[in-house]
Amino acid sequence: MASEGGEKPEVFGVERVAVTTRSYDWIIPTLRLLAFFATLAAALVMALNKQKKTFVVATIGTTPIQVTLTAKFRHTPAFVFFVIVNGIASLHNLLMLIVNLVGRKFDYKGLRPLVIAALDMMNVALVSGGVNAAAFMGQLGRDGNSHARWNKICDKFESYCDRGSGAMLASFIGLGLMIIVNIISIVKLRNHKLVNSSIVP
Amino acid sequence: MNLAKRIPIFLLRFLALGAAVTATVIMVTSKDTAQVLNMKFEAKYTNSPTFKYFALINAIASGYTLIMLFFPSKSSCGHLILVFDLIMALLLDSSISACLAIGQVGKKGNSHAGWLPICGQVPKFCDHVTGALIAGFLAAVIYFLIILYSLHKFLNIFNIKS
Secondary structure (H helix, E strand, C coil): CCCCCCCCCCECCECCCCCCCCHHHHHHHHHHHHHHHHHHHHHHHHHCCEEEEEEEEEEECCEEEEEEEEEEHHHCHHHHHHHHHHHHHHHHHHHHHHHHHHCCCCCECCCHHHHHHHHHHHHHHHHHHHHHHHHHHHHHHHHCECCCCECCCCCCCHHHHHHHHHHHHHHHHHHHHHHHHHHHHHHCCCCCCECCHHHCC | CCHHHHHHHHHHHHHHHHHHHHHHHHHHCCEEEEEECCEEEEEEHHHCHHHHHHHHHHHHHHHHHHHHHCCCCCCCCHHHHHHHHHHHHHHHHHHHHHHHHHHHHHHHCECCCCECCCCCCCHHHHHHHHHHHHHHHHHHHHHHHHHHHHHHHHHCCCCECC
8 A cells, every 4th residue: 555745654453653762661671681591591500400420339349339320400300391491481581572672663453562461471380380390309309208218319419409409599580580570561551452452352 | 349240250269269178188188008018108298398388388379269259359459469369379380380290209200319109109199199289280270360350350451442
């Protein structure tokens, strides 16, 4: 469709809205950046968590029999879930940051704040599940469970446990930041109006 | 607020109350004894801090839901109720994922850490914990529905005006 003069061209479904940046518009992107770094750090530290240790199992004569044991994050499904969920959350934060910086004027029928809030809630739920599972698994590894005859492993693999707890701490910080961002993006939805109500029956 | 508008949220909260109470009760009554090589081996929910956390969170959630059932819904404290609902849903979600992690170790064991599975010796305990987990999962899902409903009511997010 040809447009003349200073007419605003309206492409199908997309409206150009004039936006002005206010000083408190920088709160959400800053928090998202911090949350992105926190969850990325958690995912990377846990993914590269590995420790090898040789144990002397028995002694025959004078030669000790040694066994090399490796502790990897892949051995525990809870830690695998932790890495995956933190990866997803950091990707989500990165995507939201990019959309915030680049696609300011892009708003499909006013659905954008709704979709951002919904995705935020989903990621908060995922990260909270992942970090809690890893935290209780770590507690089991640190204290063992005498009733089930499960020995603790943290006294033998100290740096593995230390790195794991560091990753969990970073993920908890990222979770707190993401909760704040989620609450702010929900509050922004107050009296949210959808343009052209034809999409919702 | 007239009665017709209060029915959906009342129904949802009632379902959530049922699920949370079921989860607490099943977890607390899970007990099994096994005899292994002349040693008595008893499995209770207090053996693991994770299961204690699960029972505690579900007990708190059921108490909170019970109070909210009879709370008159005014718009003035609607936002506070929404925040508490969010916190409850997150706590429920975290408790079931922690229990799943520990339950998976109990069922399959962890050969790398030298942890043997215990479900073979105490099958009734394992079944009880599985049932409690299912009920807790239902409670978490219903709480997310409650959040969506509260969001719509207090923040008008699905308000459609052309």
